[in-house]
Amino acid sequence: MTVLDFATPQLAVLAAAILIFVLGRAYSRKDDSASKVLISLPIVGLRKEWFAWTLASLRSYWFTKDWAFDGYLKYGKANQPFIIPSLDRGPMVIVPPKQIKKLYDLPEDVLDIHAVQNVTIQTRWTIKDQEVADNDFQINVVRNQITRNLGTLTPVIARELVLGFEQWWGVNTEQWREVKIWDSCLKLVAGASNGAFCGTPLCRDAKFLDLLRDHGITVFAGALAINSTPKPFRAITGKFVNLSCNYYFRKALKLMLPVVKERLDNAAKLKADTSYNWTPPKDGLQWLIDECYASGDPAQLDPERVSFRLLFVNDISLHSTAYTAHNVILDLWTTDPASGVVETLTDECKTVFQEAGGKWTREAITKLKLVDSAIRESMRLAPFATVGLPRCVVHPDGVTLKSPELHLPQGSMLAIPIEPIHQDNDIYPDAKKFNAFRFAQPGGVTDILSSANFADEAAQQAPKSTVTLDNAFLGFGFGKHACPGRFFALNELKVFMALLLLNYDVQYMPSRPPLTNRIWLKYPQDIPVRVRRKPGTLLA
Numbered sequence: 040m041t042v043l044d045f046a047t048p049q050l051a052v053l054a055a056a057i058l059i060f061v062l063g064r065a066y067s068r069k070d071d072s073a074s075k076v077l078i079s080l081p082i083v084g085l086r087k088e089w090f091a092w093t094l095a096s097l098r099s100y101w102f103t104k105d106w107a108f109d110g111y112l113k114y115g116k117a118n119q120p121f122i123i124p125s126l127d128r129g130p131m132v133i134v135p136p137k138q139i140k141k142l143y144d145l146p147e148d149v150l151d152i153h154a155v156q157n158v159t160i161q162t163r164w165t166i167k168d169q170e171v172a173d174n175d176f177q178i179n180v181v182r183n184q185i186t187r188n189l190g191t192l193t194p195v196i197a198r199e200l201v202l203g204f205e206q207w208w209g210v211n212t213e214q215w216r217e218v219k220i221w222d223s224c225l226k227l228v229a230g231a232s233n234g235a236f237c238g239t240p241l242c243r244d245a246k247f248l249d250l251l252r253d254h255g256i257t258v259f260a261g262a263l264a265i266n267s268t269p270k271p272f273r274a275i276t277g278k279f280v281n282l283s284c285n286y287y288f289r290k291a292l293k294l295m296l297p298v299v300k301e302r303l304d305n306a307a308k309l310k311a312d313t314s315y316n317w318t319p320p321k322d323g324l325q326w327l328i329d330e331c332y333a334s335g336d337p338a339q340l341d342p343e344r345v346s347f348r349l350l351f352v353n354d355i356s357l358h359s360t361a362y363t364a365h366n367v368i369l370d371l372w373t374t375d376p377a378s379g380v381v382e383t384l385t386d387e388c389k390t391v392f393q394e395a396g397g398k399w400t401r402e403a404i405t406k407l408k409l410v411d412s413a414i415r416e417s418m419r420l421a422p423f424a425t426v427g428l429p430r431c432v433v434h435p436d437g438v439t440l441k442s443p444e445l446h447l448p449q450g451s452m453l454a455i456p457i458e459p460i461h462q463d464n465d466i467y468p469d470a471k472k473f474n475a476f477r478f479a480q481p482g483g484v485t486d487i488l489s490s491a492n493f494a495d496e497a498a499q500q501a502p503k504s505t506v507t508l509d510n511a512f513l514g515f516g517f518g519k520h521a522c523p524g525r526f527f528a529l530n531e532l533k534v535f536m537a538l539l540l541l542n543y544d545v546q547y548m549p550s551r552p553p554l555t556n557r558i559w560l561k562y563p564q565d566i567p568v569r570v571r572r573k574p575g576t577l578l579a
């Protein structure tokens with residue numbers, strides 16, 4: 040017997056003891072001054088047991104959704120904030136619906152989003168070029184040029200979606216084809232979005248589109264893994280995630296760099312000589328380059344940095360849009376076929392398309408009111424987070440709420456119970472049901488807003504587009520940091536649905552395939568769906 044053989048059981052016990060202690064310390068919030076005050080709030084999910092916070096944090100991996108609904112019914116609806124432990128974010132103060140407006144309109148120096156976002160996606164490890172995260176003028180491009188130019192971009196998106204559907208869903212009008220719905224939505228959305236972001240050849244390069252998918256998922260899943268690792272060990276997870284993100288970045292860079300360099304070269308020549316024979320394309324990449332020039336900082340024109348900005352816009356837009364498209368498909372083709380919902384939507388698309396002279400333009404797309412309602416309804420039922428929109432109280436004096444009187448100290452992490460609000464029967468009658476036309480009916484919206492919780496909102500009675508924000512529909516966020524890409528996303532989703540409804544049959548599924556819930560996140564399973572091209576179909 041060697042010394043090692045003898046020592047192994049003792050060493051294992053010692054190592055386990057140290058690990059439990061470190062984990063206990065890491066997840067324990069007792070030393071945290073913010074937590075001391077917050078502990079006075081009701082906590083859902085915490086048991087009276089040893090290492091209570093550690094164990095509750097670990098359980099949050101499976102039970103966050105249950106806790107959010109329990110706490111919402113017990114406290115949130117009575118306008119009482121409550122806490123749920125969370126593996127990756129520590130104790131989260133769940134804001135009751137009536138307090139959302141007051142809190143989420145507070146200035147940045149009181150309630151911060153940037154530091155929280157940097158932690159949420161662990162920019163230190165996931166974003167190779169920190170300048171892209173810190174000086175994020177790609178957001179301006181989304182908010183301004185991309186949104187203002189939807190007229191130019193809509194035919195491009197339609198063209199790429201037609202090609203994408205033909206490639207991934209096929210053109211056979213006789214035989215059904217099985218497609219993995221999540222992956223095919225990712226491919227379709229990546230191609231269409233990049234038609235608008237950077238045009239051909241990249242938007243048709245299947246390898247590039249897969250890399251966008253892989254980089255995005257590595258950033259988000261990697262960040263979740265880092266945040267779920269006890270603090271003393273985060274650098275280990277971080278390094279691993281960093282290597283994975285860089286691997287996909289390098290591969291995507293190889294494909295992006297020649298395109299970006301050519302653009303920068305042409306843009307520089309045009310700047311130097313206005314008679315230079317080149318018309319700048321109207322797309323996201325070109326507007327990014329314009330912003331780089333506008334910054335007055337030559338370092339922004341580095342081709343690798345510009346490429347990373349393009350990749351970053353994909354990171355923040357691809358999965359959320361594909362997730363929504365995938366949910367709308369699952370919601371529509373699990374409605375009762377006898378309800379005629381799919382046929383009504385198809386008729387709307389046919390009428391609008393014919394009136395527009397057989398072309399999908401921005402103007403035509405805005406007329407698809409029923410499709411818009413179906414998308415908003417699907418986003419209501421399946422937001423990507425059970426509790427989301429995290430913010431941190433950063434002001435040294437904290438934040439004091441009135442009725443009920445409550446002080447939230449500096450360091451408090453806030454989040455909104457998105458799914459419980461979206462599924463509250465007092466706000467949305469028959470809330471668990473997918474009612475595709477709920478938001479197209481003025482009466483339906485009035486009923487929602489005149490519910491007891493939202494009586495102060497009852498004035499807004501018009502039917503609501505998916506891009507309209509309110510504190511009972513949080514799919515695109517709320518307040519000044521609500522999604523600036525929502526106009527682009529909705530426009531793209533409507534083109535997507537119109538092309539699908541006009542050109543493909545989808546086989547009805549017996550029941551709505553469930554989403555997977557892990558911590559606060561909801562994500563799709565890659566369900567096979569049977570599709571077939573309609574004969575004599577209308578394309579773009």
Ligand code: HEM
Nearest residue numbers: 178181356359360363428429514515516520522523524528
């Ligand atoms: C259906 C698709 C989408 C969904 C569900 C979605 C959802 C959201 C949500 C909920 C937020 C707010 C996060 C918070 O307050 O903490 C957000 C922010 C953001 N989204 Fe989207 N998004 C979508 C598509 C897009 C697209 C297509 C783009 C870009 C073209 C985009 C760009 C952004 C940016 C830049 C922010 C950060 C805004 C800021 O920090 O001020 N999103 N998105």
